[in-house]
Amino acid sequence: MAVVNHNLPRLLPAFEALADLGNEMTADRDFITRAETMLARTMQALDAREGALFIHSDRPAMLTSVAAFGFALFPQSAVIPLLPKNVRALNHSQPMVLAGTHERYFSANGNVPPGVFQCVAPLRVNAKLVGAVTLGRRNAEGGYDEADLATLGMLAQPIAMAVQNHVLAHTLEHRIAENLRLLAGLHSMYDHTLEAFATAIDAKDAFTRGHSLRVGRYAAAVGEAMGLDPAQVTGLRAAGYLHDVGKVNVDKHLFKKPGALERIEFQEMADHTVMGHQIVAGVEFPWPQIPEVVRSHHERADGSGYPDHLHESEMPLAVRVVALADSFDAMTSERSYRQPLSLGETLTHIVRSTPGKFDAEAVQALLVQLRRDATRKDSGAAFLEPSVPMTVAPRDLDQLAADLNFRINNARAYSA
Numbered sequence: 489m490a491v492v493n494h495n496l497p498r499l500l501p502a503f504e505a506l507a508d509l510g511n512e513m514t515a516d517r518d519f520i521t522r523a524e525t526m527l528a529r530t531m532q533a534l535d536a537r538e539g540a541l542f543i544h545s546d547r548p549a550m551l552t553s554v555a556a557f558g559f560a561l562f563p564q565s566a567v568i569p570l571l572p573k574n575v576r577a578l579n580h581s582q583p584m585v586l587a588g589t590h591e592r593y594f595s596a597n598g599n600v601p602p603g604v605f606q607c608v609a610p611l612r613v614n615a616k617l618v619g620a621v622t623l624g625r626r627n628a629e630g631g632y633d634e635a636d637l638a639t640l641g642m643l644a645q646p647i648a649m650a651v652q653n654h655v656l657a658h659t660l661e662h663r664i665a666e667n668l669r670l671l672a673g674l675h676s677m678y679d680h681t682l683e684a685f686a687t688a689i690d691a692k693d694a695f696t697r698g699h700s701l702r703v704g705r706y707a708a709a710v711g712e713a714m715g716l717d718p719a720q721v722t723g724l725r726a727a728g729y730l731h732d733v734g735k736v737n738v739d740k741h742l743f744k745k746p747g748a749l750e751r752i753e754f755q756e757m758a759d760h761t762v763m764g765h766q767i768v769a770g771v772e773f774p775w776p777q778i779p780e781v782v783r784s785h786h787e788r789a790d791g792s793g794y795p796d797h798l799h800e801s802e803m804p805l806a807v808r809v810v811a812l813a814d815s816f817d818a819m820t821s822e823r824s825y826r827q828p829l830s831l832g833e834t835l836t837h838i839v840r841s842t843p844g845k846f847d848a849e850a851v852q853a854l855l856v857q858l859r860r861d862a863t864r865k866d867s868g869a870a871f872l873e874p875s876v877p878m879t880v881a882p883r884d885l886d887q888l889a890a891d892l893n894f895r896i897n898n899a900r901a902y903s904a
């Protein structure tokens with residue numbers, strides 16, 4: 489390496505600068521601050537009064553400054569378009585003095601005249617041009633000699649790595665943002681498709697019409713009041729829409745039967761969970777909880793549900809939320825064998841069945857949403873579907889919340 493020609497007094501500052509630049513590469517600061525520090529350190533090591541650090545971009549080929557010191561009238565962001573011959577020359581050159589050879593390396597079409605640079609060090613990583621350091625006049629009289637260029641070549645390596653890291657991170661950020669945008673588009677498309685699907689699932693029977701749509705909306709709102717993040721809330725809505733997908737295989741006469749179902753009929757109805765699971769298990773949804781919700785939304789915390797008799801600790805959060813939303817909608821809707829329960833009756837029943845059957849946090853969140861509705865003065869979006877009359881007062885809801893708390897604390901005391 490050319491540094492063996494340096495004498496020790498000149499070599500030492502170069503090594504010190506190199507150590508500093510190594511630290512800068514991984515410094516936890518924004519890139520512009522790092523670029524300025526790296527350029528200042530390089531200029532100090534070479535006793536340069538003027539200097540600039542550029543990033544190279546491919547399409548279109550050009551250099552854009554990210555740091556510059558000392559030049560008079562240097563633009564905030566200097567841009568130098570590169571011709572193919574310029575890129576080739578920069579790609580195959582070591583640091584050099586630019587005595588009358590500027591146009592080999594830079595076009596004159598930029599907003600800074602290349603003539604102000606006295607030497608240039610192309611920045612490369614794995615033979616790929618990532619940028620350039622250019623130096624202008626020095627503090628003392630005189631130009632740059634071979635030893636200076638060797639030092640510059642040494643310092644250029646960590647700077648090139650830092651620039652490359654920045655460009656990669658930038659590209660990655662861009663890619664992630666782009667993917668998120670696509671994903672968001674995909675989610676809204678899914679949402680609309682699933683809404684149509686939910687409508688189709690319940691279309692068989694007048695009594696269950698709209699059930700899946702309402703369960704999806706209730707489940708999402710309960711999740712929201714539980715403080716879940718937006719992706720989980722969207723997943724709950726989708727899972728609610730699809731939870732009864734297995735009913736497409738159930739004989740439609742069973743939905744219309746006025747009395748209780750025979751054992752065999754009940755089994756056919758109950759099998760919609762397993763059938764539904766078979767339908768969705770092979771589908772790659774953006775929300776992984778859908779198949780488990782489809783299979784397990786009739787499970788109950790005390791193990792009395794079906795098809796797997798899971799207990800509370802075995803039931804994922806999404807299952808517990810959709811199970812509650814499903815029961816809430818079923819109770820407040822008319823069925824072939826009974827009139828709808830009033831809101832008060834429904835809530836009393838749900839609170840009495842918690843924590844034995846339902847998830848206490850989900851029930852609390854349900855009461856929070858209903859209390860918002862009961863005290864709402866504006867015409868904003870309500871939690872409760874218009875088909876269900878709001879017949880409970882805020883103080884009734886407070887009493888239900890107090891009863892719920894009592895039951896949860898008692899359950900804890902007994903199980904302790």
Ligand SMILES: [Fe+2]
Nearest residue numbers: 731732785786
């Ligand atoms: Fe169901």
